[in-house]
Amino acid sequence: MKFQKSIKRLADGKYLFMLVIPAVICLLLFSYLPMWGVLIAFKEYSPFKGFADSPWVGLKHFINFFNDPFSYKYIRNTLLLSVYSLAWGFPAPIIFALMLNEVSNVRYKKLVQTVSYMPHFYSTVVVVGLFTMFLSPTSGEVGKLMAMMGFEKIYFLADARYFRSIYIASEIWQSLGWGAIIYLAALTNIDPQLYEAAVIDGAGRFKRMLYITLPCLMPTIIVLLLLRLGQVMNVGFERAFLFQTPSNYETSQIIQTYVYERGIRSNNFSYATAVGLFNSVINLVLLLLANTLSKKFNQASLW
Amino acid sequence: MIKENRLDFWWFLRNFILIFIIAIMLYPFIHMLAVSFSDTIYVLRNEVGIYPKGFTLDIYKLVLGDKRIFTAYKNTIIYVVLGTVIALLVTTSAAYALSKKRCPFGKIINIMILITMFFSGGMIPSFLAINWLKLYDTIWAIVLPGALSAWNLIVMRSFFAEYPEEIEESGRIDGLNDLGILWYLVLPTSTAVIATIGLFYGVAIWNSYFTPLLYLSQDSKYPLQIILQQVVMKSISANQDVITSSGGKVIPEDSIKFATIIVSIVPIILVYPFLQKYFVKGVMIGSIKG
Numbered sequence: 119m120k121f122q123k124s125i126k127r128l129a130d131g132k133y134l135f136m137l138v139i140p141a142v143i144c145l146l147l148f149s150y151l152p153m154w155g156v157l158i159a160f161k162e163y164s165p166f167k168g169f170a171d172s173p174w175v176g177l178k179h180f181i182n183f184f185n186d187p188f189s190y191k192y193i194r195n196t197l198l199l200s201v202y203s204l205a206w207g208f209p210a211p212i213i214f215a216l217m218l219n220e221v222s223n224v225r226y227k228k229l230v231q232t233v234s235y236m237p238h239f240y241s242t243v244v245v246v247g248l249f250t251m252f253l254s255p256t257s258g259e260v261g262k263l264m265a266m267m268g269f270e271k272i273y274f275l276a277d278a279r280y281f282r283s284i285y286i287a288s289e290i291w292q293s294l295g296w297g298a299i300i301y302l303a304a305l306t307n308i309d310p311q312l313y314e315a316a317v318i319d320g321a322g323r324f325k326r327m328l329y330i331t332l333p334c335l336m337p338t339i340i341v342l343l344l345l346r347l348g349q350v351m352n353v354g355f356e357r358a359f360l361f362q363t364p365s366n367y368e369t370s371q372i373i374q375t376y377v378y379e380r381g382i383r384s385n386n387f388s389y390a391t392a393v394g395l396f397n398s399v400i401n402l403v404l405l406l407l408a409n410t411l412s413k414k415f416n417q418a419s420l421w
Numbered sequence: 422m423i424k425e426n427r428l429d430f431w432w433f434l435r436n437f438i439l440i441f442i443i444a445i446m447l448y449p450f451i452h453m454l455a456v457s458f459s460d461t462i463y464v465l466r467n468e469v470g471i472y473p474k475g476f477t478l479d480i481y482k483l484v485l486g487d488k489r490i491f492t493a494y495k496n497t498i499i500y501v502v503l504g505t506v507i508a509l510l511v512t513t514s515a516a517y518a519l520s521k522k523r524c525p526f527g528k529i530i531n532i533m534i535l536i537t538m539f540f541s542g543g544m545i546p547s548f549l550a551i552n553w554l555k556l557y558d559t560i561w562a563i564v565l566p567g568a569l570s571a572w573n574l575i576v577m578r579s580f581f582a583e584y585p586e587e588i589e590e591s592g593r594i595d596g597l598n599d600l601g602i603l604w605y606l607v608l609p610t611s612t613a614v615i616a617t618i619g620l621f622y623g624v625a626i627w628n629s630y631f632t633p634l635l636y637l638s639q640d641s642k643y644p645l646q647i648i649l650q651q652v653v654m655k656s657i658s659a660n661q662d663v664i665t666s667s668g669g670k671v672i673p674e675d676s677i678k679f680a681t682i683i684v685s686i687v688p689i690i691l692v693y694p695f696l697q698k699y700f701v702k703g704v705m706i707g708s709i710k711g
Contacts, residue, residue: 131525133599134518138530141515141569145533148566151550152542158549169553214442217435233443235697236450239689241628243646244682247653248449257675259452262467291445299701323431356631360650374544381545382635394543402540 159392165385172388179392189393196372196397199358200350203286208346210290211297212339216331218298219305231302234295246360249288250275275361278368285361285370289354304338305331344412348405351397373397457481457680464673480680483672490681492641493648500633500644501626504564508622511568513615516577517603520584538571544635551636562636563644567625573618580614581607617699624689624696645685652681 128135159179161172183189214234221227237245255261255271264272274280312330321329355374362370371379373393381390451471456464460475468474484490518524519531542550547566556562584607592602608615630646637643689696 127523128525131521131523131599134521134524135526137514137518137599137603138524138527140511141574142530142533144511144565144569145530145537147554148547148550148569149537149541150533151553152546153540154542155546155549156542158546163549169549217439220435221439230439230443232697233446235701236693237446239624239628239693239696240686241630241646241649243628243630243650243653244686247649247678247682248453250654251675251678252449257467257673259448294442295446359631360654377544382548387545387549391543391545394545398540398543405539 156391156395158388159395161388163388163391165387175388179389180396182389183393183396192371192373192376195369196351196353196374199282199285199369199372200353202282203289203353204346204350206286207290207293207297208343210294212301212335214294215298215301215305216327218302219331231295231298234298236295237292238296240292242354242356242360245288245292246357249284249291249361253284275363276365278366278370281361281366281369285357288361289357300338300342301335304335308334340415341412344408344415348408349401350404351401453679453683456676457683459676461672461676464676465671480672480676481684484677484680484684489640489648490645490652490684493643493645494684496642497627497644497646500560500563501623503560504567504626505619505623507564508568508570508573509615509619512570512574512577512618512622513608514603515569516574517581517607518599519574520578520581521599534569534571534574548635557636558638558642560642563626563629563633567622567629567632570622570625573621577614577618580611584611613699616695617702620692620696620699627689649681649685653678 155169158169158172160174160176161169162175162178163169163172218227218230221230240248252258252260253274255264255273261271272280274284308331312334313326316326316330351373353372353374355372358370358372359375359378362375374397377390377394377397380386380393448471452469455471455473456469457480458473458476458478459469460477461479463469463474515530519527519534521527524530541547551557551562551566556565588606588610589602592606597605628646629644630650633642633644633647637647
């Protein structure tokens with residue numbers, strides 16, 4: 119009976135099934151084949167022997183990674199970059215949205231928004247290129263400005279101390295306006311009557327922000343914050359990779375750039391896969407944790 | 422809204438900050454335009470600010486005449502057009518099918534898609550998979566792996582899920598099957614969402630740098646972003662800020678770099694009004710449904 123039912127279901131939906139086949143093929147080839155390929159992290163993969171004939175080595179690559187003192191530096195770099203980027207980059211769009219929300223002139227507001235979205239559509243190469251050029255101590259605009267004000271020449275990109283600041287500045291520059299969209303939408307949903315009532319009760323601007331605006335924004339803020347926390351190990355690889363120069367390795371070498379270096383540049387496929395797997399497993403755990411927390415706070419899951 | 426006492430300290434601070442934000446978002450773009458259209462002598466003397474001095478098109482002639490940049494531009498356009506078409510075909514049809522409860526294996530496929538949002542094989546296994554599939558160094562390595570983005574699919578699926586059933590029902594009465602309903606009824610009335618998702622895919626391919634770097638090896642196949650990176654980040658000449666063109670004229674490196682950047686973002690700027698309108702909508706749908 120059950121069998122007949124599923125046959126009928128299949129016959130009934132055969133055209134729908136046809137429509138979904140290309141997507142399934144894409145999924146299998148480009149998402150699930152690599153997921154299966156992750157197994158080479160536990161093998162000594164050699165391109166000549168192929169996947170099946172490469173010998174199993176268990177946790178050897180993971181042990182090597184943890185025995186290498188440099189690994190801790192890369193993990194630390196990844197975490198620091200991520201935490202700083204969260205600490206500066208997360209509040210920025212909220213503050214921006216709050217300021218924009220106070221603007222009553224519609225055209226002015228629209229102008230600021232339109233302009234602030236623009237960098238979101240530039241490629242990472244363009245943004246990194248712009249920062250590199252504008253920060254150049256000899257020919258860049260920022261360099262010239264600093265020279266004018268009597269500062270010493272600073273080689274921002276060649277100096278490991280500045281890598282994180284530049285990375286985060288470029289990230290905020292690119293995503294400030296875009297990140298504010300969600301908050302602006304949440305702000306327009308606040309009932310104006312709340313503010314009117316507060317004014318009658320004698321609440322000033324700060325009291326209104328503290329007792330009405332922020333509590334109304336809180337659910338959005340918490341969901342987005344948890345989502346970000348779940349991505350802590352997932353730093354914008356392309357940006358770090360492009361800002362990386364031999365002279366700022368000290369701070370710019372993060373796990374993912376290390377994976378690229380060991381895997382693609384030195385063909386150390388198995389070892390690099392193991393390092394990458396370590397990174398994505400931590401990420402997955404953090405994300406699941408974030409979702410559990412989000413459910414507790416909001417009775418709403420991220421997905 | 423409530424009337425404020427306008428001329429207080431916070432009003433000044435807020436507007437100062439907002440105008441500062443506009444300035445730092447816009448200035449680089451305007452300065453790049455100004456430099457790239459200026460006569461080289463003013464650029465070398467550092468005299469160009471926000472408007473060109475000694476207007477000239479020489480730099481652009483040089484940049485657009487560069488064979489490498491021209492090839493890369495052509496490659497990018499091919500990748501974007503082909504990639505977007507393929508991605509839209511795959512995503513739209515799958516999103517429509519998966520929005521129906523009747524779809525066989527729909528539940529499993531939805532879960533499979535969801536999993537890809539949280540876990541992926543990573544850089545090296547993907548690279549090896551592309552090699553194993555014999556796609557390395559071919560156009561297909563650029564246009565196929567990104568053809569199904571879980572995020573875009575979910576946005577589209579939630580759009581189709583709210584599609585009025587009466588229209589589909591009327592099609593069925595007229596004897597159309599699912600394919601016919603999708604093609605004749607649903608697609609013509611869903612152009613807005615298709616355009617949105619198409620722009621998502623198109624911009625992503627236009628801006629992608631690492632995928633082609635990883636999957637391509639020949640200069641002749643490189644898209645614009647890779648050539649752009651080579652022009653902008655690596656000094657063309659080792660120790661000087663200037664290069665000398667064939668005519669013996671000195672050309673500042675900055676002019677070349679800025680002009681190349683401008684050339685690469687002009688198409689994005691041209692579709693920007695559409696981008697802004699549709700993307701904001703897309704972000705909203707995604708955030709509510711996601």
